[in-house]
Structures are given as C-alpha cells and as structure tokens.
Amino acid sequence: MQQQIDTLIQAEWIIPVIPEGEVLENHALAIDGGRIIGLLPADQAASRYQAENRLELPGQALIPGLVNAHTHLAMSLLRGLADDLPLMSWLNQHIWPAEQRWVSEEFVHDGSQLAMAEMLCGGTTCFNDMYFFPDVTARAAHAAGMRAMVGLITIDFPSVWAADWEEYLHKGLEVHDQFRSNGLIKTAFAPHAPYSVSDAPLERIQVLSDELEIPVHIHLHETNDEIVQGLQQHNDRPMARLQRLGLLSPTLQAVHMIHLEEGEISRFAESGGHVIHCPESNLKLASGFCPVAKLLEAGVNLALGTDGAASNNDLDMFSEMRSAALLAKGVAGDAATLPAAQALSMATINGARALGLEQEIGSLEVGKSADLAAVDLNRLNTQPVYHPISQIVYAAGREQVSQVWVAGRQLVHNGCLTTLDSGELISRAASWRERIAEG
Structure with missing residues (x-):
C-alpha cells in the first residue's frame, strides 16, 4: 500500500551536499509535513509514495536552499546610491x-520585502x-514564508530605532522574546563592528548570549582602518579585544575577516567561531582579500554572504559562490583551492552551521x-553537463532557478513568486528612489 504524502519531486540530479560532492541521478525527494x-x-x-503534488524536473538539479549568512x-x-568608494567614505559620507x-519602519519593511523577493x-x-527594526524584518519574512535569523542590532550612536546601547539591547530582547517560538525566525545579537560598539555593550552581549544561547554576529577585521582604530582606541587588534571580552567562541559569526595575521587564524580556529x-562586497569596497585557503586549512567553518545590496550591488548567491571559488584560487595561487563542491557547501550547510541551524537546513x-x-x-x-555541481558554481546564473520551497511550502513556482508581488515591490522601490534622490 502506497504512503500518502504531500509532495514528490523527481529531478535529473539531486545534490544532497552531505556527503560533499555526491550527485544522485534520477532520484526523487519525498516531502510530507x-x-x-x-x-x-x-x-x-x-x-512507495502517492503524492498530492508530483513534480518531474528533467534537466534540472535539486539543491538545498542557499543560505545568505550576512546581509542588510x-x-x-x-x-x-553611492558606488565606487572605500568603506569608511561610503559609510560616513553617504550611507549613514x-x-x-x-530609515523608518516603512523603509525597512519595503526594503526587506524587495530583498526577500530577489533572494527567493x-x-x-x-x-x-x-x-534596524529587526522586528519589522522578522514579520515580513514570516509573512513571506522565508527562513531568517534577524540581528538584534547594537551600536553606540543613536538612531530612529534606539537612543543608546542600553535601549538597543532592551528592544532587541523584546524582539527575541516575540519570535522565540517561531519555527522560521531565529535571532542573534548583532553588534555592528568593533569601531562602532564600545566595551560595555559588548560585555553585556557576551553575558546575554551565554544565557539565551543565541549567536553573536559582527563585522570583524574588515579593513585596515578598523585595525588602526582598534590599536589607537583600545591598544588591541579587534579580534584580541573580542577575545579579552569573552566573545571569541563557537557562537561567534565573524563577518569578512580579511586582515588576519597567522596567529589570529589559528586562534580563531581554536575558538570554534x-x-x-563576502567576496564581492570586499572586492567592490577594495577592503582586501579574505585568506580563505588558510582559514580552511586551519579548520574554520566558512559560510558565504552577499552583504547588503548597497555595497555589492546584488543579493546573488550563485555569483557569490563563483567569486569565492575564483578569488580563493587566485589568492592562494592554487587552482585546487575551494573546488566547486566546497563552494556549494559554503553556500548551504556551512551557512547553516554558522547560524546554528545545521540540524534543520543546509x-x-x-x-x-x-x-x-x-x-x-x-x-x-x-550545456553540456559533465558535472552538475561545477555547472551550478561556474556556469549557472540565478535566473535558472525554477522552483523554491521553504519548509515544504512552494515560494517560487516556475520562476514566479507565490507570496510576494514583484510588480508592487518594483513600484514601491521606484517611489523610494524618487524620495531619496530628491533629498
């Protein structure tokens, strides 16, 4: 007797990612609940199965959903809005x-929906x-059916979201409590960067992270300016300062990690962080080159992120995989560095591990x-397809994504969004452009 299930998907290739590099031909994936x-x-x-929805995908590869492990x-x-500028000029003179x-609740809602539609x-x-306004982003993600980890942003200077670091943390804890039972939404403490967050909030975040068992997500060792400021203001390189404050741990999500000394790589590997x-944002802002090969050799888990669309300028994880693989080879001087299967792992299971979600996704x-x-x-x-994983990383584009599911719910069907209205999002983005351009 056949088992009744929700969905059965047959694809020419299924790439489970675990084990890394495995490709299953003419297999099917059964989904229920x-x-x-x-x-x-x-x-x-x-x-074996009688499915309510049965889908056959000849010439297509089924992969885990991609995990964008850092964005805004x-x-x-x-x-x-402000392209072709170094990071600090871009931030201080234009973005901030x-x-x-x-920035307002409306701005965050509309921008988040636009980004989610692009990513899906x-x-x-x-x-x-x-x-800012992580509660707004979380609600938008839940409504769209997308999985998210929202950062409980903390920064020293005031914003429309909070007046000081104590209010940032207070409001962040309220967001954590609001979504703690949500199956799709998780939270992380998100101190912006060592140069924008002082010791007191970082010490408090370390205590709260341990108590609540949620990660800490921070920009770290992104530019030479950051290193210089750390030495001038704290008499420490930024990573050493985080270690002194107790933040170097398996729950740390360190974004960028470009300017690293040999001892810092081994110390970070030992921490389990x-x-x-974010290779394309790093390239565009001329921040430098992450020592990917050395980090991998040390045993560090590396995930991939796009950064925000203001500094990339897209949220394209296919492009990010390709850039990461090619850049790693060039920096290491070794064509065998970061092969395609490993790049796909960075965009899937490694991202899940960084977010503490490896038992659920990836x-x-x-x-x-x-x-x-x-x-x-x-x-x-x-075409032709000799090795599907290589084609996905080195040749395919995101426009070749035909179907997307989150928790078994189809959010993209034949290339079209099912929970978001692309026409409405384009119209709202155009309205924001007019307002922002006029100043």
Whole structure:
C-alpha cells in the first residue's frame, strides 16, 4: 500500500551536499509535513509514495536552499546610491547620512520585502540580517514564508530605532522574546563592528548570549582602518579585544575577516567561531582579500554572504559562490583551492552551521526541513553537463532557478513568486528612489 504524502519531486540530479560532492541521478525527494521523509531512486519512490503534488524536473538539479549568512536587507533601497568608494567614505559620507534621513519602519519593511523577493528568485531560502527594526524584518519574512535569523542590532550612536546601547539591547530582547517560538525566525545579537560598539555593550552581549544561547554576529577585521582604530582606541587588534571580552567562541559569526595575521587564524580556529565570507562586497569596497585557503586549512567553518545590496550591488548567491571559488584560487595561487563542491557547501550547510541551524537546513537529508531549490541546467550556457555541481558554481546564473520551497511550502513556482508581488515591490522601490534622490 502506497504512503500518502504531500509532495514528490523527481529531478535529473539531486545534490544532497552531505556527503560533499555526491550527485544522485534520477532520484526523487519525498516531502510530507514540511520535512524530507525520503530520498531514493525514482522508480522506488513511484511505487512507495502517492503524492498530492508530483513534480518531474528533467534537466534540472535539486539543491538545498542557499543560505545568505550576512546581509542588510533594507539597504536594497540604497542600491547604487553611492558606488565606487572605500568603506569608511561610503559609510560616513553617504550611507549613514542617508539612513539618518530615511530609515523608518516603512523603509525597512519595503526594503526587506524587495530583498526577500530577489533572494527567493535566486534560490536563497534563509538569510542572516543585521539592521534596524529587526522586528519589522522578522514579520515580513514570516509573512513571506522565508527562513531568517534577524540581528538584534547594537551600536553606540543613536538612531530612529534606539537612543543608546542600553535601549538597543532592551528592544532587541523584546524582539527575541516575540519570535522565540517561531519555527522560521531565529535571532542573534548583532553588534555592528568593533569601531562602532564600545566595551560595555559588548560585555553585556557576551553575558546575554551565554544565557539565551543565541549567536553573536559582527563585522570583524574588515579593513585596515578598523585595525588602526582598534590599536589607537583600545591598544588591541579587534579580534584580541573580542577575545579579552569573552566573545571569541563557537557562537561567534565573524563577518569578512580579511586582515588576519597567522596567529589570529589559528586562534580563531581554536575558538570554534565561524567566518562569513563576502567576496564581492570586499572586492567592490577594495577592503582586501579574505585568506580563505588558510582559514580552511586551519579548520574554520566558512559560510558565504552577499552583504547588503548597497555595497555589492546584488543579493546573488550563485555569483557569490563563483567569486569565492575564483578569488580563493587566485589568492592562494592554487587552482585546487575551494573546488566547486566546497563552494556549494559554503553556500548551504556551512551557512547553516554558522547560524546554528545545521540540524534543520543546509542539506537534503531525511528528517530535515524541506528547504530546497531547483536549478534548470537545460540552458545554452550550462550545456553540456559533465558535472552538475561545477555547472551550478561556474556556469549557472540565478535566473535558472525554477522552483523554491521553504519548509515544504512552494515560494517560487516556475520562476514566479507565490507570496510576494514583484510588480508592487518594483513600484514601491521606484517611489523610494524618487524620495531619496530628491533629498
């Protein structure tokens, strides 16, 4: 007797990610109650399951949903506002003044929805955000059916969200309590950076992170300026300061990690912390090159992020995988560094590990949530297909994503969003452009 299930998906290739590099041909994925309950040859699946929804995907590869491990969603509304500038000039002279003028609940809601729509269409099912009004972003993600970790932003200077670091933490804890039982939404403390957060809030965050067992998400060792400021203001390099404050731990999500000395790499590896690599933003802001090969050799878990659309200028994880792989090879002087399968792992299971979600997402395994995407390789630019993983990393584009599911719910069907209205989002973005451009 056949088992009744919600969905059965048969694809030409299924790439589970665990084990790394494995490709299953002519297999099927069985989904019921939002979870993967079977991964087996297509003929066996057909005889075992009776599915309410059955989908066949010839010429397509099924992969875990991509995890964008660092971004600033609402900054999508600042995309292209101040390009071709170094980080500190970009922040101090353009982005922070624009944020002071325009950031509001409406701004964050509209920018977050725009970003989520872009990411979903590109196969990203989970994101890790750092921005003001995290409650607004969390509600928008829940409404869209997308998985998220929202950062409980903390910074020394006042904003429309909070007046001082104590209020940032107070309001952040309220957001944590509001979403603590939500199956799709998780939280992380998000002190902006060592140069913008003083010791007192960092010490408090360390205590709260231990008590609540939630991660800490921070920009770290992104620029030489940051290192110089750390030495001048604290008589320490930023990572050493975090270690002194007790923040170097397995719950730390360190974003960028470009300017590192050999001893810092080994010390970070020993801490069990995670590095979130944002290669395209680093390139565009000329911040430098993350020592990917050395971090991997030391055993550090490396995830991938896009950063915000104001400094990238897109939220394209396919492009990020390709850039990460190519850049790592060039920096290391070794073509074998960061092969395609490892780049795909960085965009999936490694991101899940960095967020503490590896038991739930990041690979196609029985028992995990059905967060997945289908990539159509039956296009001119991805033919012929000798190695599907190589095609996905080195040749495919995000426009080849045809279907996306989060917790078994289909959020992209044949390339079209099911829970967000792209026309309305484009109209709202145009309205924001008019307002911001006029000043």
